[in-house]
Amino acid sequence: MSTPKATDLGGRALDFVMGVVEAPINGFERLMGRKRMPYLFLAPNLILFGIFTFLPIAIAVGYAFTGGTGLFVSERPFVGFDNFRQLLQCEDYLRPGSCRESLFWTAVWNTLWFVGFNVAATLLVALVTALILNRAMAARGFFRAMFFYPVLLSPVVIGLIWKWFLDRNGLLNAFLQMLGVPPEIFLLDVGWSRFFVVVVSVWFHMGFYTLILLAGLQAIPKDLYEAASIDAASPRRTLFRITLPLLGPNLLVVLILLMIRSVQIFDEAWVLTNGGGPGTANSFIVQYIYQMAFGSDLRLFGLASAASVLMGLVLLALTLIQLRLGRKMES
Amino acid sequence: MSQGLSPIAFLTRTRRRGRIGVTDILSWAWLILGTLAVLVPVVWAGLSSFKPAAEITRFPPTLLPRAAVxxxxxxxxxxxxxxxxxxxxxxxxxxxxxxxxxxxxxxxxxxxxxxxxxxxxxxxxVQRLTIATENYTDPLTRFDFLTFLQNSVFVTFVATLLTLVVNALAAFALSKYRFRGEKAIFVLIISTLMIPLTVVMVPAYLVVVGVGLVDSLWGIIIPTVASPTGVFLLRQYMLTIPDELIEAARVDAASEFRIFWRIVLPLTAPALAVLAIFSVLWRWNDFLWPLIVLSSRENFTLQVGLNAFQGEFSVQWNYILAMTFLSLAPVTVVFLFLQKYITTGIAGTGMK
Incomplete structure (x- = not known):
């Protein structure tokens, strides 16, 4: 409103562009009839999906059966199940060192441990926060926004902020020194670095799950709580007999969603731990795929695709469970 | 609700008037500790980003940026x-x-x-409060951060614009027409929600190489334009627009595209706004895909550049933190103003 000239000019420019775009589209309509228009409107979307989503899936499966370092299918020899054999050949799966692809199995075990701790910790923190925020609480909006804020940050930013916080000269060490504890280089210690990868992940994502659980809690009918208070039920009894059972389906959905996302841990851990360090203590499956395909000059696309296919199968199984649960919830 | 309350009454308000139970105290402790846990690392990094290079590695550190006079x-x-x-x-x-x-x-x-x-x-x-603005100006002038910033702004802007147009067109077709294969196409689009980038990143890279978009900003814009979440969100919203409006326009001999452009799109503005906010956040923060596709420095986005810079100059924390803050600032501003849309949008669709 304050600059009518600028908006007018912008509007006219937009009208001009649309006039140019409109002419061929209207031509198509006159030629093919109105009934065919939805196909034209869908075309850009479907073409992009076809090229950048469905074609890659087809290629992924195909590439997993080829070897060599060539880029295109024509340059790549067919090797059958060799890539899968290389990934899965192992004397003792519990000791990655005894496997042919020891890096892969290190990554698998690191990922499994991470998923276990991360899912448990995130679920617990998000559930407690959602339960507290669901009480008739002053400043609920403020706290909800506060916990949600990290969700919007970039993984690189989060990795760097925490790297600085945990630095040898960082705030955590300064705080520990005040308590008389000697400083520690947390990210160079195997145990501490793994611990903080989980902490950072919970810090990053808990706000998202809190929001979903809070929406679930607010959908529980209020009269159930009134009935409970008339019966003088204790708060603990109300929690275990009303709140948690009715929240059950939401909890399951959050659980599966968390698992699907935890399996794919990469960005923030990669930045925080300088690419999976110390050593391979924080190297996860996605990092393995990334390094096999793009890291240094390896370019082992076949092996990386085979690992992607294996991870994809696990994620697919989790997704199907999620869909099945969703359908159960609706019925 | 809390209007007209004194701060004391506001802070001490409980569920049952006049009684502060153990649960109330624990709840407040949890929330306040949680807020501190969120704020402290961010604020600490922010304060540190104003410290001069000589001060930033001092241990134990000072809270505020100070320098010797x-x-x-x-x-x-x-x-x-x-x-x-x-x-x-x-x-x-x-x-x-x-x-x-x-x-x-x-x-x-x-x-x-x-x-x-x-x-x-x-x-x-003798130390005085000093703000080391060179932490911000040096990377933008002496290093490549101005280029990274321009690339990020370009990618975010163009990709968001294309995302809105392409997905709105598809949503229009899927909500306002009856045609053969309608349901199959909808299911097909929604099913791509289940395919994470991490699973298809290797072949998607090969496709990008194949179509000649590798190491170009278009290589990170175009593959991410079609969004199943976007189609779903816009379609659900367009379903609420009455079909009578469209019929009336057809009686007036408006072309189908004109109906989309002049009638449906303006009425979808709230949903478009939500999608635009998300699209901006996705593009601005995106890391793994640009990391794979972009290889030459002049094409890096802010996130990829930041990651590369911290690998090369890991001791120059004053620069790294300043650029981290430069990347975080727009997101924070967007959040402060649009917090309500974002949280309700996520609670409504479960997307992120």
Whole structure:
């Protein structure tokens, strides 16, 4: 409103562009009839999906059966199940060192441990926060926004902020020194670095799950709580007999969603731990795929695709469970 | 609701009037600790980003950005550092000429006479609050961060614009027409929600190489334009627009595209706004895909550039933190103003 000239000019420019775009589209309509228009409107979307989503899936499966370092299918020899054999050949799966692809199995075990701790910790923190925020609480909006804020940050930013916080000269060490504890280089210690990868992940994502659980809690009918208070039920009894059972389906959905996302841990851990360090203590499956395909000059696309296919199968199984649960919830 | 409450009443309000239970105390403790846990690392990084290079590695660190004060003294070429000196029970500000072992030679900067020898135990550096703006200006002028910033802005803007147009067109077709294969196409689009980038990143890279978009900004814009979440969100919203409006326009001989452009799109504005906010956040923060596709430095986005920079200059935390803040600031501003849309949008669709 304050600059009518600028908006007018912008509007006219937009009208001009649309006039140019409109002419061929209207031509198509006159030629093919109105009934065919939805196909034209869908075309850009479907073409992009076809090229950048469905074609890659087809290629992924195909590439997993080829070897060599060539880029295109024509340059790549067919090797059958060799890539899968290389990934899965192992004397003792519990000791990655005894496997042919020891890096892969290190990554698998690191990922499994991470998923276990991360899912448990995130679920617990998000559930407690959602339960507290669901009480008739002053400043609920403020706290909800506060916990949600990290969700919007970039993984690189989060990795760097925490790297600085945990630095040898960082705030955590300064705080520990005040308590008389000697400083520690947390990210160079195997145990501490793994611990903080989980902490950072919970810090990053808990706000998202809190929001979903809070929406679930607010959908529980209020009269159930009134009935409970008339019966003088204790708060603990109300929690275990009303709140948690009715929240059950939401909890399951959050659980599966968390698992699907935890399996794919990469960005923030990669930045925080300088690419999976110390050593391979924080190297996860996605990092393995990334390094096999793009890291240094390896370019082992076949092996990386085979690992992607294996991870994809696990994620697919989790997704199907999620869909099945969703359908159960609706019925 | 909380209007007209005194701050004390606001803070001490409980569920049951007049009684503060253990649960209330624990709840507040949890929320306040949680808020601190969110804020402290971010604020700490923010404060550190204003510290001069010499101060940032000081341990134990000071909270606020401070720096030693220097002053030019007649008779000396280089500026001298200022110290508070305790001489004979008097406290004075003096400039240090040189330091020999445990003795420091100090002179009065306003009245330079012969230097006084003072025990180093009795002196402390004078520090003042300083904001090291060079942490922000140096990376933008001397390093490539201006390029990274321009690339990020370009990608975010163009990709968001294309995302809105392409997905709105598809949503229009899927909500306002009956045609063969409608349901199958909808299911097909929604099913791509289940395919994470991490699973298809290797072949998606090969496709991008194949179509000649590797190491170009278009290589990160175009593959991410078609969004199943976007189609779903817009379609659900367009379903609420009455079909009578469209029929009326057809009676007036409006073309189908004109109906989309003049009637449906303006009415979808709220949903478009939500999708635009998300699209901006996705693109601005995106890391793994640009990391794979972009290889030359002049094409890096802010996130990829930041990651590369911290690998090369890992000791220059003052620059790294300043650029981290540069990347975080727009997101924070967007969140402060649009917090309500974002949280309700996520609660409504479960997307992120």
């Amino acid at each position: 220097q002053q030019t003294v007649p008779g000396f070429d280089a500026p001298l550092s200022l110290w508070t000196v305790d001489v004979d029970g008097q406290r004075r500000e003096m400039a240090m000429v040189r330091r020999i072992g445990l003795k420091a030679q100090m002179i009065d900067p306003s009245n330079p006479g012969p230097p006084v020898s003072v025990d180093v135990k009795n002196i402390a550096p």
